[in-house]
Amino acid sequence: MALLAALLRRVRLQSGWSEARSLTQAAHKPEINHNEDISKTFVNRNPRNLEQMALAVKDRGWATVWPTKHFYHRLVFQRSQHHISAEVFSRDSNVPVLTCSTQEWALKKELSSTRSVSACRAVGEVLAQRCHEAGITHLVYHEVPWAFHTEAVQTFWTAMKEGGVILSEPRRKFI
Numbered sequence: 001m002a003l004l005a006a007l008l009r010r011v012r013l014q015s016g017w018s019e020a021r022s023l024t025q026a027a028h029k030p031e032i033n034h035n036e037d038i039s040k041t042f043v044n045r046n047p048r049n050l051e052q053m054a055l056a057v058k059d060r061g062w063a064t065v066w067p068t069k070h071f072y073h074r075l076v077f078q079r080s081q082h083h084i085s086a087e088v089f090s091r092d093s094n095v096p097v098l099t100c101s102t103q104e105w106a107l108k109k110e111l112s113s114t115r116s117v118s119a120c121r122a123v124g125e126v127l128a129q130r131c132h133e134a135g136i137t138h139l140v141y142h143e144v145p146w147a148f149h150t151e152a153v154q155t156f157w158t159a160m161k162e163g164g165v166i167l168s169e170p171r172r173k174f175i
Contacts, residue, residue: 071140072169073097077156083114086127086156088139098134100127120152121159128163138169 074089076096085101100123101107102114107126111119131139141157143149160167 073136073139075139075141075160075167077141077153079115079120079152081115084119084123084152084156086123088127088131088136098127098130098136100130117152117155120156124156124159125163128160128165131165132163137164138166140169141167 072091074091076087076089078085078087083102085099085103087096087100088098089095090097102111102119102123107119107122108114111122113119131137139160157167
């Protein structure tokens, strides 16, 4: 018993206690740090969070405007006389978020022709990879109703789908 009392005195002296507390005394109240208070208003710092949950508002635009503005991300595929290009636009701006073209040197040096079906497939694969790196999984593709669907356009679509990009957006949830 004396050994236990001596051990307790040594622990009290080393830890800075001047006297031992009994079990019936109230414990020390923790200090309140006002830096750790929870804010009354929450600001979402990830602007794409609501978009990925299909809760963000889609701007519908005017009824006479074509293509409609009812999308989060829109895919535009263009074929010119010499090159093929694809761009992804956000609903907020007219500046493309992602682009891919056969004018890029990395693609041009691997292709025999910058206008062939294999060029369309390569542009689709590269754009799908860039979309995944940017976190874009759903795109809207408003095809021109009077355009003729060639094998090259269909090859581009299949390359995008095989790359894991879904060419339709989820329906918006209203809560």
